[in-house]
Amino acid sequence: MKAPSDKAVERILLGVACTAILCLIAIAAFIFKEGLPFLAKVGPGNFLFSSDWRPDSGRYGILPMIASSLWVTLGALVLGAPLGMAGAVFLSEFSPPGAVKVVKPAIELLAGIPSVVFGFIGVTVLAPLIRRIAGGPGLSLLAASIVLGVMILPTVLSISIDALGAVPQGYREGALALGATRWQAVRMVVLKAARSGLLAGTILGMGRAIGETMAVIMVAGNTVKMPSSALDSGRTLTANIALEMGYATGMHRRALFATGIALFVVIMILNAFATASLKRRAGGRR
Secondary structure, eight states: OOOOOHHHHHHHHHHHHHHHHHHHHHHHHHHHHHHHHHHHHHOHHHHHSOOOEEGGGTEEOOHHHHHHHHHHHHHHHHHHHHHHHHHHHIIIIISOTTHHHHHHHHHHGGGGSOHHHHHHHIIIIIHHHHHHHTOSOSSSHHHHHHHHHHHTHHHHHHHHHHHHHTSOHHHHHHHHHTTOOHHHHIIIIIHHHTHHHHHHHHHHHHHHHHHOOHHHHHHSBOOOSOOOSTTSOBOOHHHHHHHHTTTOOHHHHHHHHHHHHHHHHHHHHHHHHHHHHHHHHHHHHO
């Protein structure tokens, strides 16, 4: 049997690679098709900047849910990103030889635990602890942030380890030869060389946090109101869609699709901001 030519293999692989892009375009087109008529009728301003969400009365303001989504996402990043990067630095640069081969897969097992398990632990252990120590209802944005911070750890840590491992060994040896300590070589050379990879891990972790639904539904409290502190209950955009899509009809259903558009736009803005920040820093170093 004649082996396929390089050109044929190249076209097959290109087609497979384009499948993900086509799926993304199809999903985005479907969401926009369902949600844009609602935005045209209600108005983007009334939808995005109103805090009154009462579909039974024709009120469709999602500002509290946007604020809650940003609260839990930023809280998860504050907890998960530094811990993930610190763990990656230790495993890549300071741990005993071979430890990374054992510890990294063990931490990555966290990614295989269903989100409902994290939510259950948050409800039974974390929320009562927060209520006893800090006050408030317990089921809060703080609880959701902590749970999501743990959930994004495997993503941040795994990609950070790969990014640090991709830095040429000569960078470390050159810094040590110039008199730097091991920590100075890591902090001033290795981390800067791996900055783009570390940011990529943070961005993926951010996407996981803002898109998580089940765990947030269980621990955030699901109260539709503007949060004033991390101890307040809240409802995220994803939780709102999951909780109400089962019985929504008519304008209410279209409002939930418009919520999906808002979530899509928020994620794109956050990703663009993170990428632009990296490019600006890279340009400043030149």
